[in-house]
Amino acid sequence: MKPRNLLIGSPMERVEDFRFLRGDGRFVADVNLEGQLHAVIARSAVAHGRIRAIHTGDARAMAGVRAVITARDLGRPVPVIPLRLQPLAELAPFRQPMLAHGKVRFVGEPLAVIVADSPQIAEDALDRIGADIEPLPAIVDREHAEAGETVLFEDHGSNVAIRWTAVRGDAGRAFANAQYVRKETFRIQRHAALFLEPRGFVAQWDGRARKLTLWGAAKVAFANRKILAAAMGLAEQQIEMIEVDVGGGFGSRGEFYPEDFLIPFAARLLNRPVKWIEDRREHLMTANHARETECEIEIAATGDGRILGLRGRSWSDNGAYIRTNGSVAPRNVAQFMSGPYHIENIALSTTQLITNKTPAGTYRGPGRFEADFVRERLIDLMAKDLGLDRVEIRRRNLVRENQMPYPLATITPYESATELDGGDYRQLLDRCLEDFGWAEKVKLDGRLIDGRYHGIAIGCFIEGGGAGPSEDARIVLESDGTYSVYVGSAAVGQGIETIMAQIAGDALEAPFDRIRVRHGSTGDVAQGHGSYHSRATVMGGSAIVLAAEKLRDKLREVAARALGCEPGEVTLDSGTAKGPAGKSLALSELSEAPVEAEATYRGDKHTYAYGSLAAHVAVDVKTGHVEVIDVASIKDVGRIINPATLHGQAVGAIVQGLGGALLEHLVYDGDGQLLTGTLADYMVPSAGCFPVIRSTVVELIPSPNNPLGAKGGGEGEIIPVGGVIANAVAAALADFGVEPMELPLSPPRIWALIG
Amino acid sequence: MKFPDFDYACPKSLDEALGLLRLHGDDAVLLAGGQSLMPLLAFRLAAPGLLVDLKDVPGLGDIGIDGGGVRLGAFVRWCEIDRNAGLAAAHPLLVEAIGHVAHYQIRNRGTVGGSLAYGDPAAEMPGIAVTCDGEIIVMGESGERRVAAADFFLGALTTCLRPGEIITGLHLPPWPAGRRWAFEEFARRRGDFALAGTALYYDLDSQGRATDAHIGVIGAADRPMRLAQAERMINGSTVNADAIAAAAEAASREVDPMEDFHAPTAYRRALVETLVARALTRAAG
Secondary structure (H helix, E strand, C coil), rough: CCCCCCCCCCCCCCHHHHHHHHCCEEEEHCCCCCCCECCCCCCCCCCEEEEECCCCEHHCCCEEEEEEEEEHHHHCCEEECCCCCCCHHHHHHHHHHHHCCEEEECCEEEEEEEEECCHHHHHEEEECCEEEEECCCCCCCCHHHHHHHCCCCCCCCCCEEEEEEEEECCCCHHHHHHHHEEEEEECCCCCCCCCCCCEEEEEEEEECCCCCEEECCCCCHHHHHHHHHHHHCCHHHHHHEEECCCCCCCCCCCCCCCCCCCCCCCCCCCCHCEEEEEHHHHHCCCCCCECCEEEEEEHHHHHHHCCEEEEEEEECCCCCCCCCCCCCHHHHHHHHCCCCECCCEEEEEEEEEECCCCCEECCCCCHHHHHHHHHHHHHHHHHHHHHCCCCHHHHHHECCCHHEEECCCCCCCCCCCCCCCCHHHHHHHHHHHHHHHHHHHHHCCCCCCCCCEEEEEEEEEEEEECCCEEEEEEECCCCCCCCCCCCCCCCCCCCCHHHHHHHHHHHHHHHHEEEEECCCCCCCCCCCCCCCCCHHHHHHHHHHHHHHHHHHHHHHHHHHHHHHCCCCCEEEEECCCCCCCCCCCHHCCCCCCEEEEEEEECCCCCCCEEEEEEEEEEEEECEEEEEEEEEEEEEEEECCCCCHHHHHHHHHHHCCCCHHHHHCCEECCCCEEEEECCCCCCCCCCCCCCEEEEEEEEECCCCCCCCCCCCCCCCCCCCCHHHHHHHHHHHHHHHHCCCEEEECCHEEEEEEEEH | CCCCCEEECCCCCCCHHHHHHHEEEEEEEEEECCCCCHHHHCCCCCCCCCCEECCCCCCCCCCCECCCCCEECCCCCCCCCCCCCCCCHCHHHHHHCCCCCHHHHCCCCCCCCHHHHCCCCCCCHHHHHHHCCCEEEECCCCCEEEEEHHHHHCCCCCCCCCCEEEEEEEEEEECCCCEEEEEECCCCCCCCCCCCCEEEEECCCCCCCEEEEEEECCCCCCCCCHHHHHHHCCCCCCCCCHHHHHHHHHHHHCCCCCCCCCEEEEHHHHHHHHHHHHHHHHHHC
């Protein structure tokens, strides 16, 4: 059934904003329980070392300190964080223990949990923890990681965790016969998702009922409940995970971290509610980092610019442990290197290296941001070498509509194949050129105006979305005539309470204000797969469509009994059930008890939104400063649920991409100390940094892979930004021969390239 | 990120505040706008036993403008410098420079005295004090002393303030009409500490030649400093492209920039040259 289009497609104001704008949002720090204690985490100040002893006696002796928990208190074996995605046996040795034992492997690694009457006392006690750690050499770069003179995991014997390969066609032959080949080395810097408020939990253990309640769940509550249950020796049904409001997730928030276990563990140990709120410094040194990748990639093409092949190697600096989704970005770097282009021959690998840094995980557009930087740079270099127009060369190589579905390179060892689901890639490239004003702006390319050199660039991208396997939704017609919609998707700032209500409203043919969306907490639906891989709208929304269909069947049955007719004779209007001969009944009078229906939407085929993004920069060659004058993007998502929230996603993604291209960098010194542990040093875009961003989202060709026809659209525009900005800088500085191969494009780096 | 335990006092007079410092010695720390102290406490890089809040000490928040120059009380906040109608004429370089300090919320709290006492090498207020022959007015047990800003800053985050002393204000000499001036700094984002910056001015003699050039830099050494060589290049010359290039080049040789992960020494040195050249060009224009 294709839901009718009253609410879907209209720019509804976010229902969430009413509470946010009035200060009524309830974030985890707002959750307070009577009698709660406060936890802080003692963390390693040493990047790599052998733990001789952790002295806790002085801390324990302090007034107001209720417990100091070390790995010794967790039992044997010390529980580890399992892999949620790509759970390969060969990655098992690198899982992170909930508390360090034997060795520490990164600065910030949890050593102990202090629980006290107040956070102040708990922090006072931090100073009294004596960590006796014998330092070992810190591994902070590829050279030393590969050399392996020092290894983080002695039992494994090497700092190489795994090598992912992406293969399609016969790259060897393609390169042997190619008229044009070029090989370059690129580097993408370590940076990370940064959301508004840091993480946190409040855990409550009910000893009598043997039930654990945990506030602060996000993103993948059901998966985390399973992990937590196993680590605590509980059944999943003994745990309730409750979502609260969050200021963004971007892939990082909501994955399982040590605190996801440590705080509930402390609550059960002490039989008191325990609260932990991460501070910004902790966040920057312990929540997932992302993106640090080095790529040595070669491109092969015909003399007229038809790309024949890609081959080469990448190394991803994974940090000290492989966490829940640690392999997603490295594998994506290999699989999505070809992006939206038809490239028949591919032989790429990514090696995941273990180093003494914070473990890496996914961050919006994982692996794709990195791969797009490399590929789009290579295409511009190729255009220059061959004397071809950089737009034409892209147009020539984009996957055509008649090639859809288009299979991408296959990834091993965790074998997975995927195919682009459809789209008119060239049309959006042309529309982007038009929206941007390419024909006019290209005249500025490389020109010096008022002391700055101007340059423009354009790039094309695909965005994966709609990861399986399934999502659940349950819809209840309450006895007051309102609908409660429960869905397994999680809210991480996307506005799903609004979007899901729009989908439900159309599916139920009910007015928007009669629908209330509940989401993400484990009590609401039987199973939920949450919000990652731009899947919430596609999967959760499709489940709502199915559940609404079921509910309407049920309502017709119930109404038929009351109206004395057959279910097939009943039609449902927004508030009434109508039978034959003018008989009707208000839905609110249909039944004393709520009527409900539940449905599961299953789908394993990914959606691929796609588009193009162009940028205009001006570079001050004296300071190396890159000003972003203009950005224009366009993307096709198949079907738009809410253009306003989608536009917000697009603009936000672009700003985050600009942060990654120009500003954000997690810097380590040779001893493995993180130098950028505050927001004064870790620079995120502020409101005034990038004032002109124009973004369009269209619904051109629906996805064939779900009943809504929608494609996941929460990440897309971040993906091309690094490559496009670097290409624009290269275009601006053509007179100087500047070709940036490394991000971020910081002023000192640009200045040094100019020479 | 929680403060360590401390006591709090809010004296009603300067004498009372001085008395508290005398009584508690090293254990007491003065609190003005708190924009440096609060983060230090939150990171537990400082753990004083007593905070002495100066907010109720009378007279510290005054801005005085007269023939003798400009006097800023130690408790004058950045937003008050923005808002003061007289300052734009009485000391335009001050107003422009302070316009670069931090962000809205911080500007509503941060103070002249706090910035001087903290002595960040990249901060604007110390830079203006040094460039403009400022005098820092300090009250101690033995009474008031006035310290030339040039002698006040000893190194990064280090000043010549003695235990028990309180900065009460900053005096800047009068600003003659017709003075040429400019301020330039380069920060990654608006409001960040500058990677480097310059404040400069000079006057013109009857032949249109520059006299009394003052060229100061921030973020280019372990403290704000004036560049004597560059000033010499400007004094007595017509400030044209050649003179500007020569002065800027001299400036880059004269500074001793630190290296950190934000920028290498060579970059900061080149930045000083660029900023001095741009500031002189603006001043001359």
